[in-house]
Amino acid sequence: MKRILPVGLLALLTACATKTYVPPEVQTPPAFKESTDWKAGEPADAVLRGTWWEVFGDEQLNQLEAQISVSNQTLKQAQARFDEARASVRGARSALYPQVAVAPSVVWAKPSGNRAISPFHDSYADLLLPASVTYEADVWGRIRNSVEASRTAAQSSAADLEFASLSLHAELAVNYFLLRGFDQERELLESAVSAYERALQLTQNRFLGGLASQADVALAETQLETTRAQAVDIGVARSAVEHAIAVLLGVPAASFSLPTAASLHTPPAVPVGLPSDLLERRPDIASAERLVASANAQVGVTSAAFYPIFALTGAAGFESSSLGNWITGLSSFWTIGPSAIITVLDGGKRRAASAQAKAAYEEASAAYQQSVLVALQEVEDQLSALRILSEEAAIQQRAVDAAERSLQQATLRYRGGLVSYLEVAVAQSVALQNERVAVGLLTRRMTSSVLLIKGLGGGWNVATLPTVDE
Secondary structure: OOOHHHHHHHHHHHHHHOOOOOOOOOOOOOOOOOOOOOOOOOOHHHOOOOOHHHHHOOHHHHHHHHHHHHHOHHHHHHHHHHHHHHHHHHHHHHHHOOEEEEOOEEEEEOOOOOOOOOOOOOOEEEEEEEEEEEEEEOOOOHHHHHHHHHHHHHHHHHHHHHHHHHHHHHHHHHHHHHHHHHHHHHHHHHHHHHHHHHHHHHHHHHHHOOOOOHHHHHHHHHHHHHHHHHHHHHHHHHHHHHHHHHHHOOOOHHHOOOOOOOOOOOOOOOOOOOHHHHHHHOHHHHHHHHHHHHHHHHHHHHHHOOOOEEEEEEEEEEEEOOOOOOOOHHHEEEEEEEEEEOOOOOOOHHHHHHHHHHHHHHHHHHHHHHHHHHHHHHHHHHHHHHHHHHHHHHHHHHHHHHHHHHHHHHHHHHHOOOOOHHHHHHHHHHHHHHHHHHHHHHHHHHHHHHHHHHHOOOOOOHHHOOOOOO
């Protein structure tokens, strides 16, 4: 019984110095407001994978995305930060083991003969070869909490690396679809230019035949050149996006180009799942949660400062005044013994450090909960955008069809001499404008799909975070 009491008291004091970590509670709705088609227990083939961009079925995009992990400089920075954090963990864990130091020295000295007490006045040599061992008994969990703080901070850095990768891949996909939208819009304008060239030729022929006025010819020519200028102007925005893609791929903008291709298709269906899934699927949320755990461990470190530090120290070696008998039995020495450091008065330093650590924990907890709210908002934003844009695209397609019919009627009436070219020009302008709006809507739907996938975590899962051994 007498042996049990000290052990129990030690365990109680250790528990007082270490705060058990419990992740902060967050409120998540039972379902996304904008998602009405989710199903519990969806089949595995409906779940986003790591290479989520493949759901768009664009081989050119797949090839570009594969280069991100190899050449992107921002991603390399994030990887270096993770490597730094991982090395910090190894440094913190080293305090769990005895520290051994060897400090050989050779000193030649001649004391002053005028010292108050001088046993001799001749010079002498002191050859010292000591080895010291220090081991701190982690009674209050100070070292263990330091290791835990470093470990969870490293896990946060790993999650930051994954979020950087997710963001860069998403940024590349968004830029790619913007570029393809510009390609499709320019193809539309170039097709209109060809149609307007034919209309100008028709108007010039009618003018020569006395069936059209000079004003009709000028109007047809104005519309043709205006559309040509618009087709050229698309190149400005396309070049900027192409250069941005080059930077993402880690290559100079001057040495990178993408051939023109109008390859926009209807965006794929994206499996959404439940709001609570975001806690496991968003690397930025996982990073924030790991920072909370790190701050909690740091609270344990500052709490342990209120208790004594127990250490076992020892030293052994050889000391002699001559090299000949330096490494001999008579020259050997050793010391060993426990020690304790008890801070009696520090002017409130430990209490300030403890209060600072607790405040940092509260800050990290609030940041974690805020990250969850932001993640929920981002998903809801893209879900509503996709729903509204889909409805708008259906309406816009009806406007495109109606504008095309109107253009056909105006052209027939003009050929029959019933109207001036002004009616044709107006119908052409309306038709082209509606087609460009339709292309813009399709581009926005594609980019919203990418941002939705990013908001859902892109197939990442918290289980992929590195463990202690890793």
